[in-house]
Amino acid sequence: MNKYLLILCILNHFLSFIISQNLDEDELSDDIVILHVNDVHCGINDTIGYDGFVLYREEMKKKYKNVICVDVGDHIQGGAIGTISNGISIINIMNEVGFDVATLGNHEFDYGIEQLQNLEKNMTCGYICANFCYKKNKTQIFDPYKIINKGGKKIAFIGILTPLTFSKTYLAHLKDENGDPIYDFFTDNNTQELYDKIQNFIDKLKNEEKVDYVILMTHMGMNVESYTSNYLLSKIEGVSAILDGHTHVIYNQTSKDKNNNDIYISQTGSKLEAIGKLILKKDGTISSEIITEIPEPDDKTMSKEVFRKNKNRWVDINMNNYINSIWDEYDEELNIVYGHLNFDLNVKNELCRRQECALGNLITDAIKKFGNGEISFINGGGIRNSMKKGNLTRAQIIDILPWFNNIVIKKLTGKCILDALEFGVAKLPNPAGAFLQVSGITYDVDESIKSSVLIDSVGMFINVTGERRVSNVKINGVDLDLNKLYNVSLIEFIGEGGDGFSMFTKFDVFNEALITDTDALSAFIGELLEIPEKYKDLQGRINFIKKKKEPEPEPETQPQSPSSSSLTIILIISIIIVIIIILILIFIFRGRICSKVDSRNIDTNKEIDINPSSPLIS
Numbered sequence: 001m002n003k004y005l006l007i008l009c010i011l012n013h014f015l016s017f018i019i020s021q022n023l024d025e026d027e028l029s030d031d032i033v034i035l036h037v038n039d040v041h042c043g044i045n046d047t048i049g050y051d052g053f054v055l056y057r058e059e060m061k062k063k064y065k066n067v068i069c070v071d072v073g074d075h076i077q078g079g080a081i082g083t084i085s086n087g088i089s090i091i092n093i094m095n096e097v098g099f100d101v102a103t104l105g106n107h108e109f110d111y112g113i114e115q116l117q118n119l120e121k122n123m124t125c126g127y128i129c130a131n132f133c134y135k136k137n138k139t140q141i142f143d144p145y146k147i148i149n150k151g152g153k154k155i156a157f158i159g160i161l162t163p164l165t166f167s168k169t170y171l172a173h174l175k176d177e178n179g180d181p182i183y184d185f186f187t188d189n190n191t192q193e194l195y196d197k198i199q200n201f202i203d204k205l206k207n208e209e210k211v212d213y214v215i216l217m218t219h220m221g222m223n224v225e226s227y228t229s230n231y232l233l234s235k236i237e238g239v240s241a242i243l244d245g246h247t248h249v250i251y252n253q254t255s256k257d258k259n260n261n262d263i264y265i266s267q268t269g270s271k272l273e274a275i276g277k278l279i280l281k282k283d284g285t286i287s288s289e290i291i292t293e294i295p296e297p298d299d300k301t302m303s304k305e306v307f308r309k310n311k312n313r314w315v316d317i318n319m320n321n322y323i324n325s326i327w328d329e330y331d332e333e334l335n336i337v338y339g340h341l342n343f344d345l346n347v348k349n350e351l352c353r354r355q356e357c358a359l360g361n362l363i364t365d366a367i368k369k370f371g372n373g374e375i376s377f378i379n380g381g382g383i384r385n386s387m388k389k390g391n392l393t394r395a396q397i398i399d400i401l402p403w404f405n406n407i408v409i410k411k412l413t414g415k416c417i418l419d420a421l422e423f424g425v426a427k428l429p430n431p432a433g434a435f436l437q438v439s440g441i442t443y444d445v446d447e448s449i450k451s452s453v454l455i456d457s458v459g460m461f462i463n464v465t466g467e468r469r470v471s472n473v474k475i476n477g478v479d480l481d482l483n484k485l486y487n488v489s490l491i492e493f494i495g496e497g498g499d500g501f502s503m504f505t506k507f508d509v510f511n512e513a514l515i516t517d518t519d520a521l522s523a524f525i526g527e528l529l530e531i532p533e534k535y536k537d538l539q540g541r542i543n544f545i546k547k548k549k550e551p552e553p554e555p556e557t558q559p560q561s562p563s564s565s566s567l568t569i570i571l572i573i574s575i576i577i578v579i580i581i582i583l584i585l586i587f588i589f590r591g592r593i594c595s596k597v598d599s600r601n602i603d604t605n606k607e608i609d610i611n612p613s614s615p616l617i618s
């Protein structure tokens, strides 16, 4: 009897479970939720973290039937885990999260094109990119788009990568047997080529595939340089929403398409500081918001609180365990201590991309020493993180210089060095990755002079056409000689033209230092043990000046013209003088007339006889 009761009881529980599941399912919203992130840059658990992202996704699944997870590029580079695993550990984490669709960022090329293709094979959802193609036949290297069926709707995602990737990676220097570049981003003719190509894809998806929504995943950013997501949108039609990336900014706004429709464009900053949430509603409308806090879940069986970036955050337990297991794999290597620092060397607010920065001085000194150069360079964009006071571990050094760039030595002319410095300051006062941090060099910059640097459509330096912003360049205290050859140690990335430094590519590598920038910095710190106080402050390597304007020569032919205000004063004074003179004259003449008239009146006491011969009017 007890046995039967037990079976009945289990059956009852099972049935009620099924009923409750069905009821829950019915109560779920039919709206389709798209959760999107961009530029995670290995920030696997810096802020919200992938474990916070998973928790939020699971919470959304309790309210919505259909949830899609999207990544808009730049995920495998930017931190120690990405670097030492060549991106593989990041792809493993993304697979564990369960992304449905992902596109490329410019930093997906950092470990080389072959490694990117390997990573793509390991990535469960694969990559989409509509404009990364072979130059010869213009065919895509990855699928251009992906269609996801959810809730009876067909949603198409198109991946688009900034064509400026050319100047920001080695791609421009990958040539075929004929010496032609191998890859292209549909930038052959003009910007219109890219817009036409994307419009063709949209039309095809709408007309042939009969999709309900077209969502662009643009690793481009808004309002920067030449290729932007909002500018692209203004040239095309048929887009439902844009999930943006590349510029590491948080925004959620609308912009006009070709037909003047308002379309959402959203970006979530970097390192998972926010999650984008686009909702395709049952009634056909679309809403968009940015999530910066993961709310405390009602049911806490699968979540826990962790302390990150000065606050408590809710994360998914399983995902948190998985991320910790990845950290454990590299624990020994990442915790090696090279030296110690008593103060912070901050690079916040893009400091190294717009002025001399103390960390840039330390790094370029390391590159100069281990590259055996008279001088050395690193691009400000190559310095990725601040150096925090305390023990300097391998993990921290890799976070600062994550690319393990080879140091090369080139013999460069003084003219080439001057052009490179001028190119570096061309975008000031705006920050730029190409701004050069230097060792063995001092120079002045006058940003009040309009930059006369000419660049091509993908940001490569062409020449300087007018007055220079850079002056007073000294190499180890001696004036720069434009014709002299100098031994310059620099990272291979800019040596091969990365970030637009085409002037360096005209000179062959004279020698290789056989050490990377990351290892040179580690070794330099290892020698110093304690970072000296001199690195705490700036050292006057890059000085901002405002040249005194030469007094303008006085025009020879034209007399000096008084200003409009002084003219007005002169005019008023003249009028007053004229009025006074007139009044005096009237007074004098009136006096005479009166005296004559009076005398006549006195004399005759008759009516005044005024005739033409009268002396009164003669």
Ligand SMILES: [Zn+2]
Binding pocket: 039, 041, 074, 105, 107, 246, 247, 248
């Ligand atoms: Zn990025």
